[in-house]
Amino acid sequence: MSQIIKDRAIVDDQTVQLRLNEDGSFADVPAAGVVVVPLKQWQAQRDALIARGNVGVWLASDEEAEDIAADLAEFALIALDFPAFTDGRSYSNARLLRDRYQYKGELRAIGDVFKDVILYMKRCGFNAFAVRADKDINEAFKGLDDFTEYYQGATDQPLPLFRRRSAAH
Amino acid sequence: MYVYDDFDQKIVDQRVAQFRDQTRRYLAGELTEDEFRPLRLQNGLYIQRHAPMLRVAVPYGELNSRQVRMLAEIARKYDRGYGHFTTRQNIQYNWPALENVPQILADLATVQMHAIQTSGNCIRNTTSDQFAGVAHDEIVDPRPWCEIIRQWSTFHPEFAHLPRKFKIAVNGAAEDRAAILVHDIGITVQKNDAGEIGFAVYVGGGLGRTPVIGALIKPWLPKHDLLSYLDAVLRVYNRYGRRDNKYKARIKILVKAMTPEAFGAKVEQEWQHTRGGPMTLTDAEINRVAKFFVDPAYETLPGDDAAFLAAKASNPAFARWVQRNVFGHKKPGYAAVTLSLKKTGVPPGDATDAQMDAVADLADQYSLGEVRVSHEQNLIMPYVKQSDLFALWEKAKAIGFATPNVGLLTDIVCCPGGDFCSLANAKSIPIAEGIQRQFDDLDYLFDLGELDINISGCMNSCGHHHVGHIGILGVDKSGSEWYQISLGGRQGAGASLGKVIGPSFAQDDVPGVIDQIIKVFVEAREGDEHFIDVVDRLGIDPFKQRVYAGKTRAEAAQ
Numbered sequence: 001m002s003q004i005i006k007d008r009a010i011v012d013d014q015t016v017q018l019r020l021n022e023d024g025s026f027a028d029v030p031a032a033g034v035v036v037v038p039l040k041q042w043q044a045q046r047d048a049l050i051a052r053g054n055v056g057v058w059l060a061s062d063e064e065a066e067d068i069a070a071d072l073a074e075f076a077l078i079a080l081d082f083p084a085f086t087d088g089r090s091y092s093n094a095r096l097l098r099d100r101y102q103y104k105g106e107l108r109a110i111g112d113v114f115k116d117v118i119l120y121m122k123r124c125g126f127n128a129f130a131v132r133a134d135k136d137i138n139e140a141f142k143g144l145d146d147f148t149e150y151y152q153g154a155t156d157q158p159l160p161l162f163r164r165r166s167a168a169h
Numbered sequence: 170m171y172v173y174d175d176f177d178q179k180i181v182d183q184r185v186a187q188f189r190d191q192t193r194r195y196l197a198g199e200l201t202e203d204e205f206r207p208l209r210l211q212n213g214l215y216i217q218r219h220a221p222m223l224r225v226a227v228p229y230g231e232l233n234s235r236q237v238r239m240l241a242e243i244a245r246k247y248d249r250g251y252g253h254f255t256t257r258q259n260i261q262y263n264w265p266a267l268e269n270v271p272q273i274l275a276d277l278a279t280v281q282m283h284a285i286q287t288s289g290n291c292i293r294n295t296t297s298d299q300f301a302g303v304a305h306d307e308i309v310d311p312r313p314w315c316e317i318i319r320q321w322s323t324f325h326p327e328f329a330h331l332p333r334k335f336k337i338a339v340n341g342a343a344e345d346r347a348a349i350l351v352h353d354i355g356i357t358v359q360k361n362d363a364g365e366i367g368f369a370v371y372v373g374g375g376l377g378r379t380p381v382i383g384a385l386i387k388p389w390l391p392k393h394d395l396l397s398y399l400d401a402v403l404r405v406y407n408r409y410g411r412r413d414n415k416y417k418a419r420i421k422i423l424v425k426a427m428t429p430e431a432f433g434a435k436v437e438q439e440w441q442h443t444r445g446g447p448m449t450l451t452d453a454e455i456n457r458v459a460k461f462f463v464d465p466a467y468e469t470l471p472g473d474d475a476a477f478l479a480a481k482a483s484n485p486a487f488a489r490w491v492q493r494n495v496f497g498h499k500k501p502g503y504a505a506v507t508l509s510l511k512k513t514g515v516p517p518g519d520a521t522d523a524q525m526d527a528v529a530d531l532a533d534q535y536s537l538g539e540v541r542v543s544h545e546q547n548l549i550m551p552y553v554k555q556s557d558l559f560a561l562w563e564k565a566k567a568i569g570f571a572t573p574n575v576g577l578l579t580d581i582v583c584c585p586g587g588d589f590c591s592l593a594n595a596k597s598i599p600i601a602e603g604i605q606r607q608f609d610d611l612d613y614l615f616d617l618g619e620l621d622i623n624i625s626g627c628m629n630s631c632g633h634h635h636v637g638h639i640g641i642l643g644v645d646k647s648g649s650e651w652y653q654i655s656l657g658g659r660q661g662a663g664a665s666l667g668k669v670i671g672p673s674f675a676q677d678d679v680p681g682v683i684d685q686i687i688k689v690f691v692e693a694r695e696g697d698e699h700f701i702d703v704v705d706r707l708g709i710d711p712f713k714q715r716v717y718a719g720k721t722r723a724e725a726a727q
Contacts (some may be wrong), residue, residue, distance in 0.1 A: 031537065086207050086290065088330030092408050095327055100442055116191060116200075116208055123326035130545075139199075146187045149179050151320040152396070153447045160396075160447060161176060161320070162454035 005118075005141055006106070006128040013130065015077065016037035017058060017110070034076050039063050042071075050074055058110060061089040065096035072097070077106035077128070085112040091124045098125035098155045125155035170231045170539065171316045171461045173281045180323065181278045184285055188212050189271035204313045207330070213259075213287030215591075222589065223262045223270055224287040229297040229315040229339070230258035230542040230549075234529040237540055239280045241525035247273050252525070254510060254518040256582060256633055257336070258296050258542040259287055263589050270453065285323055290331045290418075292322035292403070296338045298346040302462060303551045305497035305504050309358040309366055311341035313459040314395065321396050329404045332410035333418035335403070336375075348544060350374045350383045350590025350664040351636060353420045354402060359389075366582060372402060372432065376630035380666045381421040386433030393453065397448040401440035405432070465537050465552060470502025473564035489615065490562055496549075504558060506536075506550040507543065508570035509580065513605035515569070516598040517583040518546030527568045535561050544633075545582055547575065550708055566701040578620040578687075579605045582633055586626030586643065587650065593626030597648035600624055600679050607680035608687075617625030617687065620700045621660070628727035638661040638701045639683065640667040652679050656686070656712055657704045664706070670713045682716055689715050 004013045015034040018027040018041065026041045029052065036056035042049060049055045056081035057068055068078070078097060080090035090109070097103040108128035109121045114135040121129060122144055131140040153160040173181070188209075209215075213224035225240070229581040232240075240260055244252045247269050248262040255261055265273060277283055295315045302310045318337060322328075328335075340347040341358040349355025355371035368390040374383025390398050400408040409427075411417045424432045481488045495672055508528065511517050520528070526550055532540045535557045536550035543549055548570070553561055565571035574580045581604065584590065586597030601624055608614055623637030634640030640655040651673035660669030674682050689712050690703050704712070 080667070085204075086330045087412060088328065089412075091327045091329070092404050095404075116187075116204075117329075120324075120326040120329045147180065147183045147324065149176055149183070150326075151180070151323050152325050154325075158447045159613055162451060162457075163447060165174075165176060166451075166453050166457075 002130075002133065003137055004108070004128055005137065005144075006108075008144065010137055010141060013155045015056065018078070036077065036079050039067060042068070046071070052133045056106075059090070059093060061087045061093075063093075065093040065101065069097075069101045072101055072103045072105075075105060077108055078103065079108040079119040079130070080112060080126075082109060082111035084119075085114070085117045091120065094121070094124040094126055095155050099158075113140070118143040119146050123150065123156050124152040170233060170312075171458070177320075178278075178281070181281070181283050181285075182714055184212075184283060185271065185274045185278050186421055188274055191443050192267065192271050207289055210289035211286055211329075212270075212274070213284035215288065220264045221270065222266050223265045223273060223284060224255070225260050225262070225282060225284050226287045226294045227258050227260060227282075227542050228246070228319050229295055229301070229312055230299050230544075231312065232540045232542065234532040234538045234540065236280045236282055237525050237529040237532065239276060239282065241522040243273055243276060243316070243527070244522040244525065245493060251519055251521045253516065254520065254542050254546050254548070255633055256544050256546060256584070257294060258299070259294055259541070261585070284528075287336070290333050290335075291329055292331075292335045292337065292461045293323060295319055295322070296336070296347055296352075296544060298342055299541045299547075299549050300496055300505050300551065301341065301499075302464075303498050303503070304342045304346075305499050306343040307341055307499065308343065308360055309341040310459075310462055311339040311347070311358050312462045313455065314341075314356070314358055314368075315339050316458050316461070317378070317395065317454070318399070321399065321448075325403075327400075328407055331403070331407055332412045332413065333420075335406070335420065336569075337347060337399075337653075343601050345660075345662045345664075346543075346625055348633070348636065348660045348664070350662075351376055351380070351633070352383065354399070355383045357498055361389070368395060369401075370398065373421040373429065374664075375419055375421045376631075376633055376635045377419065378628045379398075379419075379421065380630070380635040381425065382664055382666070384424060384429035387437065393450045394444060395450060397446060398436070398440055400443060400448060401436045404439055405435050409494065464500075465670055467500050467503065467552075468554070470500075472501045474502060477555040477558055480559045481550055487559060487562055489611070490571055491558065492615075493573045493575045493577060494571070495558065502557055503557050504553050505554050506558070506561060506565075507575045508548040508550065508565055509572040509574055510547050510570065511574055511580045511605075512572045512603060513579065513609060516585070516588075517581050517601050520548070524568050524570065527564070528570070531561060531564055542662045543574075545580065547580070573611070574614065576619045576621075577614050578608050578622060579614060581605065581622045581624060582637065583624040584631035586624070590626060592629055593643060594628075594645035595626050595652065596676070597624040597626040597632060597641075597643055600641060600643075600652060600676060603676070603680040604683050607684055617691070618697060618699055622683070623658070633660070634658070636664060637667060638704065639686065641679065644673055646673070650676060652676065654679075654716075655683060656709050657701070659701055668709050670709050671717055685715050686712050
């Protein structure tokens, strides 16, 4: 079983992520376990998936947080994809889900996830990280502490340094 | 100038440690070239023709003498004894070894400097007026706002991987010396009738392949809202800017596609959610930062220094230098001096380690220890007493930084070009030198008056050729280097983009072509009319006719 970083711990990943089949059709949903479906599948099979329960959704980087904003209570987790770490759109989606739509559940970064971007992801509200299989997850974990101080407010620390600095002086 | 506290220092120190680790992992094969490239770029490190190139940030162009000495030391220790000041007020080193870069960054951190976000698809170093704080025409000092933006943009997690690079410029004077209309975001700091400070925000300006003049989307942004509004602009760009084609990925393309009105409306809509939130600036923070930029302890001096006036009257060479290289200061008896890095035969913007050390000494002696970098690639001494000008001039002459050509034809803005840059289509430094040699008669140069020549070695437009009165662009034609010439560009408040006059020229022909263009100007000029005004009045046709006279189109294009 593969491992992920979740809430600052390395844990076994209990979920199954589905992708669209090559012809664009939906993959079969397994009978048991937490399943994470693509947005399109969620939209097409919403009622059945709610009835099944234990369902999460994942968004590609060109899909929008707004598309699932009304359904947040239904999800066991939400995953946002980084097809390449240089595609930063999922950072904005993460912040919207957390800051604007008040999503409190698991928010997982999937795709091109490794040491050097993991802290940016955490700052934008991700609490779970599916580190790329070919990267050392223990090494990636250390990336969470590359910086311990930040200037601007973000999801993990909404107060910018200038609102905390004065208290320290 | 701004001085780091423990927080600022910690962030820069942690960056050094992070980059040391990234370099180690790259050299150990744990990071691939494709992974390391965007990471190193965000630390200003390119792999160039000959060696890596390291771009060090000079936030809004401000340096103290200690920092200048460190820049000299780095040039000596890790490079080949020189550095190149850029059109974005930064400095580049062309020859550092990759393994040494972490140590260079550690050395820089000891003088509160870094290379953070000097390249890559992120928010770059904020640029400003090189005369900020001392300009006679200043309305509001832009530097505190630049520093506030610097801190906000440093490692901004949401905007670490934008569709493309993102440049912000801030101006607070009557004249725009920061070229804000050709930046992704241009900000004018202004005062309303009630004396309150606010901003006018322009978006979508830029040079490069598709030059565009920025559009005003927010005529009045209250000062406390600066960062929440910038967050909103960047969020709209991060989400909707094109990522499928790097040539269409800048914010200007998005603004154009949406129209500035629709883009502005989208930003406004986004902003309503965060406006008034934690990113709202506090008076305490504005005051804390502003305190670093209060006036130094100026002496109370009579209007003009008598000895200075006498020297000017009796020494024509000094008078000439004063006319071109000394800028009006807001304080009586003081001056801001531009040290010209445009001596013929030296690549524009280059300075040796010895010159940098000498500049640091001059700054300590004559300018309260402060130096500025201008986007025209010169260095500025912002706090010089008029009574010291003659002595400073003599010493600047001794180090080759007193060429009296600021704003004149030979004060050429020029990118490193094909001699160094792996992006370039053509060389640019030899073109600048060829033109400087063609116009080596100082009297003639002075007669010609103000004239901006900008040279870029490729469409990335680092030499800002679109806004040069005469713009020169290196192009590649089946493997050989050619130069396209445009006329009528200008920077500043009335920024406009030059028009290409026709087929491009071979390198050796460029100085002669410039000479012909100048002759048309001289013949048509009325009184002391400026070159750019003559171009505006005549249009480009008379220039075209002269330059291409007797040549068929095919010959010209050969």
